[in-house]
Amino acid sequence: MSLAEVMLFAVTVAALSILGFLGARFRRGGRGLEEWSIAGRRFGPVIVWFLLGADVFTAYTLVSVPSLAFTSGAIIFFTVPYAVTFLLAYVTMPRLWHEARETGALTTAEIVMRRHRSRTLGVVIAVTGIVAVLPYMAVQIDGMRAVLEVLLAGAASSRAISEISLLLAFAVLAAFTYRSGLRGSALGSILKDVLLWFTVVALLAVVLGDVKGFAGLFSGLARDPLPTGDLTLKRNLYIDYLTLAIGSALALYLYPHIFNGVMSSQSPRAIKASTSLLPLYVIAVGLFAFLGLAAHLLPDVLGLISNFPRSESGLLVVPAMAQVLMPTPVAALALAGLFIGGMVPAAIMAIAQSNLLVRGVVRPIVGLSPEAEESIAKWASVVFKFLALGFVFLTPMTYAIQLQLLGGIIITQTLPAVFLGLVVRRLDARALVAGWAAGMVSGVYLTLLANHFGPIKTTSIAIGGVPVFVGAVAVTLNLAVALIGSLPSVVNGSRGDEGGRGIALT
Amino acid sequence: MGICRGSRGRLIEVLALLVPLVMIIPVPLYNRVAPELLGIPFFYWYQLAWLVVLSLSIGTAAIVSECGGRKG
Numbered sequence: 001m002s003l004a005e006v007m008l009f010a011v012t013v014a015a016l017s018i019l020g021f022l023g024a025r026f027r028r029g030g031r032g033l034e035e036w037s038i039a040g041r042r043f044g045p046v047i048v049w050f051l052l053g054a055d056v057f058t059a060y061t062l063v064s065v066p067s068l069a070f071t072s073g074a075i076i077f078f079t080v081p082y083a084v085t086f087l088l089a090y091v092t093m094p095r096l097w098h099e100a101r102e103t104g105a106l107t108t109a110e111i112v113m114r115r116h117r118s119r120t121l122g123v124v125i126a127v128t129g130i131v132a133v134l135p136y137m138a139v140q141i142d143g144m145r146a147v148l149e150v151l152l153a154g155a156a157s158s159r160a161i162s163e164i165s166l167l168l169a170f171a172v173l174a175a176f177t178y179r180s181g182l183r184g185s186a187l188g189s190i191l192k193d194v195l196l197w198f199t200v201v202a203l204l205a206v207v208l209g210d211v212k213g214f215a216g217l218f219s220g221l222a223r224d225p226l227p228t229g230d231l232t233l234k235r236n237l238y239i240d241y242l243t244l245a246i247g248s249a250l251a252l253y254l255y256p257h258i259f260n261g262v263m264s265s266q267s268p269r270a271i272k273a274s275t276s277l278l279p280l281y282v283i284a285v286g287l288f289a290f291l292g293l294a295a296h297l298l299p300d301v302l303g304l305i306s307n308f309p310r311s312e313s314g315l316l317v318v319p320a321m322a323q324v325l326m327p328t329p330v331a332a333l334a335l336a337g338l339f340i341g342g343m344v345p346a347a348i349m350a351i352a353q354s355n356l357l358v359r360g361v362v363r364p365i366v367g368l369s370p371e372a373e374e375s376i377a378k379w380a381s382v383v384f385k386f387l388a389l390g391f392v393f394l395t396p397m398t399y400a401i402q403l404q405l406l407g408g409i410i411i412t413q414t415l416p417a418v419f420l421g422l423v424v425r426r427l428d429a430r431a432l433v434a435g436w437a438a439g440m441v442s443g444v445y446l447t448l449l450a451n452h453f454g455p456i457k458t459t460s461i462a463i464g465g466v467p468v469f470v471g472a473v474a475v476t477l478n479l480a481v482a483l484i485g486s487l488p489s490v491v492n493g494s495r496g497d498e499g500g501r502g503i504a505l506t
Numbered sequence: 507m508g509i510c511r512g513s514r515g516r517l518i519e520v521l522a523l524l525v526p527l528v529m530i531i532p533v534p535l536y537n538r539v540a541p542e543l544l545g546i547p548f549f550y551w552y553q554l555a556w557l558v559v560l561s562l563s564i565g566t567a568a569i570v571s572e573c574g575g576r577k578g
Binding site for chain 2: 074077080081083084086087090091213214215216217218231232233235238241242245268269272273275276277278279280282283286290
């Protein structure tokens with residue numbers, strides 16, 4: 001590690017922070033929670049594209065995709081067909097945007113609460129969202145930590161330095177999020193994305209040079225096959241591949257931070273425009289998968305990784321590649337990009353969680369003034385960030401990843417209430433809650449079962465000998481319960497709220 | 507009966523959204539090595555190319571459903 005590199009890294013990260021504070025003035029509109037958390041619904045398609053890219057292009061994605069490519073092989077490419085999520089978004093988000101704007105809603109919880117007239121359902125959706133996002137923030141921090149470990153490798157007390165750096169980074173992040181809310185994060189997204197596109201192109205160029213092109217890469221891999229396939233996918237994994245892609249595709253727009261980003265758009269037209277461009281980000285993610293495959297053929301990279309505990313190897317692949325293969329200043333920028341790639345999503349996730357807490361839990365139960373709302377949300381965003389950071393400091397790196405896998409499955413259980421309710425208006429709130437419970441229990445149980453009640457390495461369970469994504473199974477059960485339970489009210493034409501009592505308390 | 511926000515437009519919109527779906531679901535059909543592109547097996551480059559098709563399809567659907575000036 002060199003001091004010059006560390007300084008360049010630090011300067012780049014500092015630039016993000018400055019942008020974050022400047023963001024407070026970026027296209028400023030009104031006041032209040034709506035302004036802080038969804039920029040008063042004023043973002044045009046390009047900004048929204050950058051902002052939503054904050055989920056596709058994150059420290060975690062760009063670190064975990066190559067990591068899984070490295071350890072498992074072809075199956076990781078499910079992350080490409082996963083882009084069908086944008087088709088789902090095209091169909092659902094414009095309508096949800098209207099529904100939100102008409103009622104002044106910021107969150108899925110509020111929409112669901114009003115649409116199905118059930119405060120309980122709203123709280124359930126809100127809590128699910130808050131809980132599902134926490135491990136997601138933690139894995140971003142894991143990605144950031146992997147970057148720091150590689151940057152500081154060889155320095156004395158690097159562990160302490162990296163923890164202090166993370167604390168510092170988060171303190172700054174908390175401060176500019178408090179001040180500028182989503183606007184600061186939007187500006188930060190732009191810097192992040194520029195750096196990350198640069199990183200993927202530069203890394204790919206260098207790696208392909210080293211392995212003698214794609215032809216060299218794939219013929220090299222063919223000599224030492226990977227568990228799920230290298231040149232192609234192993235044949236028994238078709239269902240697994242599809243259900244992973246479709247199951248995850250169902251989840252993305254249910255995540256609070258993605259929904260939050262969409263709600264900041266100025267119109268459905270802006271939503272559709274930005275959605276049409278999002279698949280382009282996934283191209284970069286696919287290319288990162290190739291990087292993960294290529295790591296097997298790069299002894300210097302493997303050498304650097306071997307200095308660290310085996311359980312962390314996967315996460316270190318991309319940072320190690322940047323560090324070993326690129327000239328120092330370029331590596332510094334790439335590592336800074338990956339680091340910021342964790343900070344910005346963490347900020348957006350915390351904003352979304354705060355919204356859910358304020359609008360989905362606190363306000364429905366005790367009522368809040370607009371000033372109190374904004375204030376509580378701002379402080380909550382600080383708390384959530386440090387909660388995630390604390391979790392990462394206190395647990396081994398792999399815990400967050402395991403919980404994140406579960407998080408994806410549980411957020412999918414909000415699908416019937418949020419999406420199906422768009423189409424089938426007369427869903428019964430109690431049936432929805434029951435469906436949610438069925439999905440949660442089966443999702444968690446099947447995941448534990450698939451891993452033999454040990455550490456969570458896979459989210460696919462064998463059904464009749466065929467591996468299937470647990471999330472797909474759980475949400476199917478959820479839907480079945482919700483639909484069957486709603487049959488009486490759909491058939492009767494009643495709204496399942498017992499003659500319009502208003503807010504149903506079940 | 508025009509394209510912009512009309513019924514013909516609706517049809518184009520639906521077809522545009524179906525095309526990428528139909529292209530990506532039958533995994534066995536594209537799970538192969540040949541024909542390669544720049545040394546990349548078909549399985550991979552087909553899916554990457556598909557992302558471009560997806561982008562264009564959603565763009566087409568967006569244009570067809572939003573053209574015609576009226577506030578969206």
